[in-house]
Amino acid sequence: MTGEFAAIEALRSLLQPPPDTDQIWIGDDAAAVPARSGWLLLAADTVVAGVHADLQLTGLDDLGWKAMTASLSDIAAMGGDVGHALVTVAGPPGTDLARLYEGLSAAARRYQCPIVGGDLTNAGDLVVTVAVTGHCAGPPVRRGGARPGDLVWVSGTLGASAAGLRLLRERQARPPAEISDRAGWSRAETAHARPVPRLEAGRAARAAGATAMIDVSDGLSADVGHIAAESHVGVRLESLPVDPAATMEEALTGGEDFALVFCAADADRVETAFSGLEPPVLIGRCTADQSERLLDGRAFTPSGWEHSW
């Protein structure tokens, strides 16, 4: 860790201390944590103010939450347990780091992925990168293992984040007091500001023998397309679990819901593995025709419905 030493020291109070004195967290050249056997998972996501988060609509704490949960969602999509996080912040002098770290550490605590190091530096834009480790005792679930005949499931509803973004934008026309009144936010608005990584669902899908899995970050149509392309299968989908606040278009192309899409051959194993959790929704089947991308009988592309001329 290099950078603004004093600022990092000030942030320590916002962060969890290590559970024992053998571990090295904030304040040395590198963090050191006990290694675990099996597979080490590594993921990093970057959130840029004005690109991935509109600070007119949501707060710096929400941006921090989003940066952390985007990386955690990548671990969820492999079926892994989370480990530790490194947070690097490049931003303009005067950035309210305390508020940013409030969101980062709220997510770190909620999902038990402590922030153990990182870097702070100056830049014109606010750029927050979270790198996380994760762990699987056995092989993690890739995108490319689905086979024709596998069933396709979604854990979570689709479109809430996109609907929430639309509602937050509409709210901008209201008086300022209502804009910042978070207690008055709808469920969809909260889903946009504070997305939820589906870590338990990811582990359950892996336990159920999932052959492929991805988190919905770019939109269902794009992300299902990634599974199909990497697995060399087609997909026929129907009856998506559209969030009540969302349109069908938002459910199909809205990203950042962090819902998980996974493929698995055995519906009974899926039911067993998800007992005690919100059950996933069966939305279709993989087919042998690699070019097939159908939703309710209609072709879709990564950017949504395929439009005829």
Added chain:
Amino acid sequence: MTGEFAAIEALRSLLQPPPDTDQIWIGDDAAAVPARSGWLLLAADTVVAGVHADLQLTGLDDLGWKAMTASLSDIAAMGGDVGHALVTVAGPPGTDLARLYEGLSAAARRYQCPIVGGDLTNAGDLVVTVAVTGHCAGPPVRRGGARPGDLVWVSGTLGASAAGLRLLRERQARPPAEISDRAGWSRAETAHARPVPRLEAGRAARAAGATAMIDVSDGLSADVGHIAAESHVGVRLESLPVDPAATMEEALTGGEDFALVFCAADADRVETAFSGLEPPVLIGRCTADQSERLLDGRAFTPSGWEHSW
């Protein structure tokens, strides 16, 4: 990994492929590599164009090299082996990613720390973050373990990077052909553009029973001060190994040499552990007076010599 999928695919050709098909590198939600027992080290550094690297003086490939080696140097300073890297790039559209990744992957290959994932996104500034893993079979070397009486050593010379920056700036007054003629660069200029992480020296220091270690990233006076403060000791230094191109001031306060400063009690063990490597230079001793910071009998502060009024 999210972001600009097509661009990431294009970069794959610049990156090493995984050594076996069980490992997951670029192109899935997270990377997956075999876990090793012992201690997992985690470090991340961010390099911002215009802040940490002047693209008038050095190239985008050099910026990539620097971002990678800054994180590797953190692993060196714990006495660890390097593992794997995640690279996240936020930058303006049109950034020459191929040249940036040329430097990133040259360093990744040279120091055997393959790039296994990351993220690409748009931002106004070019911000490159490299997060790396490392490994120690036993406890890594912290900053805070030095004891009064321990000897202080430096592996590498001091000031070359600062001298190189000065020389590169002077070169700007020359004709353009000479500015870009890297074959004509002095050793110090190359040391600035392509700093070397001291991984072998770091492992040797750990093997020699080093009680504290840090890499010189902020400048010797600041970084020795970190060891002294964290270890609750004073330091008396003399006869620094000043790079032939550098001034004493550059040796004392110039950062980014990635030389390692370490403390160890037993000179014979240090000699044995470094056999076959460039021998480290003994530069002083830790003292019981926590407030003592002396170089050649003169007081220094984190920012260099202490000036009397």
